[in-house]
Amino acid sequence: MEFDNNVLYLSSFFAVTMGIVVLFIGRRLNQSIGFLKEFSIPEPVSGGILVSTLLALVYAVTSVEVTFDLMARDVLLVYFFTTIGINASLKDLLKGGKPLIILLVVTIAFMVMQNIVGISVASAFGLEPVFGMLSGSISLIGGHGTAIAWAPKVADEFGLESAMEIGIASATFGLILASLMGGPIAKFLIKKHSLVASVEENPEKEKAEQPVEKLTSFDFLDAVLAIHVCIVFGVLLNEAISQTGLQLPLFVSCLFAGIVITNLIPDSYPRITGTKWPTRTAAVDLIADIALGTFLAMSLMSMQLWTLIDLAGPIFAILAMQLLLAVVINIFVVFPAMGKTYDAAVVCAGFGGIS
Template sequence: MNSFEVSGLLSLTIAIVVFFIGAGLNRHIPALRNWNIPEAVTGGLLAAAATLLIHRFLGISVNFHLDARDTLLLYFFTGIGLNARFSDLIAGGRPLLTLLALTLGFLVIQNLIAVASVAVLGLPEGITVLLGSASLIGGHGTTIAWAPILTERFGLTNAMEVGVAAATLGLVVASLVGGPIAGFLVKRFHLQGPQAQALSIGFPHENERDVSDDLDHFSLLRTILVLNVAILCGYVLDELLLETGLRLPLFVACLLSAIALTNIVPRLLPTLGWPTRTRSLALTSDLSLSIFLAMSLMSMQLWTLSGLGLALVIVLVIQTAAAVAYILFVVFPAMGRNYDAAVIAAGFTGISLGATPTAIANMTAVTKLHGASPTSFIILPLVSAFFIDIANAFAIGFFVN
């Protein structure tokens, strides 16, 4: 088997092309847009299918270098933080606690499904957490971090492969299911967001070519400068957290730093021209998320899923059905049965089956079509990228021990 290494710059260039292909398909296939499928998901899955065909028929494994993707993730979450005013956080206090409780509840359900599936299908005991919250709620990062420990503890020789396969399938499903769920709820309950309010990420579809207000090279460079400063502060905060023994993803530190800066600096320097809720920040966040997601999906090595057995597919089908039922009958009613609840329903698929960027991409696709939901973009990342990681670590540790 030959391997073809794609350099970082070429990987980034291909990701941009992949996004444009997805955008073109979404524009010409109304169902994709009506189902709120993000453009990057459409193009990314198509690119992943292309690399699968190259592997199958030419015997070449395509490997993308993804350093740019990790940097874009920092820009994206820092942009989310820069939009987070304390007044919004206070207003979102109760929904935040409600969503956290719902997510913790589903973490338990997800692991119980994994326990039952392992028992019924006669799978190795140590594989339980890899079919539950480690790979699905935790995603690829959590899986990669815990797989060596599970291998040592239970003697699983394929722990990494199983965990990565489950996380990959979950990511694909989350990308495809979130938008249609929200679309169904919006139509079923006749919901609509505030049309006059600016989006947290991106622009409404009908106004994509309107660049009449603050979007110029000065505002864009100012936004990038502020993002860079916030990211640098995030690196410092991450080091401080590590010294206390608290290990969290770097983007969480950047998110928290941005929240602190955006609520302090404008008060001290009101004439500075801070980028909160500006079109330049919305554009930068949308660009970062779109290319990040395109790179993540196009780099999936789908051929690694072969040979892992029917059992894995069965478990993922059960987990998906449980997640959809939980979203429709628990999450949406508990969050208020309103438009924000529908947007959060789209994002919850990313929490429960995929990853936080997938959740945000699903929510972005919905809000571009139906209107803004700023509260959703504040509380969901805090739950999925901060609180739930801590809870998941305890859950995984319980199974390991």
């Protein structure tokens, strides 16, 4: 911990500790404030925004700026995206069949349209196109995690110093707007088309009770080992790609390494742990939850909100246009493409939730 020229610098250890505290603050807030629970605001977002707001007030009153060493956050970021790769099964993807393929195509097209809208509105305000992309698919489809992951790259490549704050603000307000939009769209479609849910012949009786998976220390270490193996290959892949002149964030290559290894290793492959590759296990899920929650909390608590004062207008203008686009796409593209059924209306509610 150092204090110099009105800047309080907190080391990585303090930053991680503070991130954990922020997580618990967010948990208490979500338990106490109905609005946060109703709109499914994640705990690290609730706690992180509160703390960053308090730090902004400290800066406004005393001119003291609090900064954090976020090296540990970057490690947690790589951990999280590696677990996503480990849990990605192409076999399960194929089980989705035609509806999943249609939804995937629509989503990709929608991402392109989000970026076009974002860039257009940003350009109208005289801002760089990358500003519009940060308030487009990066933060709205990608969410807080993707916005935080790409923000440093955007800041370095395009000189947009407030990239992190723009991405997080867009993801946060996008989450709220999506929560407000999804349910009403589904209700509108169901009422307009007089849709009725299909009735299952044997609902709960056919569902076999899943035994609770007991987590041991060796299960946890097995998952950590698998993550580290993927990160090693991810680092090597990242270095090989950089030799071609293409620069990718490390989390992307680690994510890809996790996907490839998971889908190439057969279940019978002998491992030193004596267990199968830990895809979709309780241990991997636990590590993913810890990594995601902590790196989100650390990112949001370290936001310098005062840098967004002059950018609030463009951000809200872009988000307003994104909301209009999402409503139109849901009603006139997603719903017809998914068959205009009750299930299609439910899909629209979910699609609104990722918009």
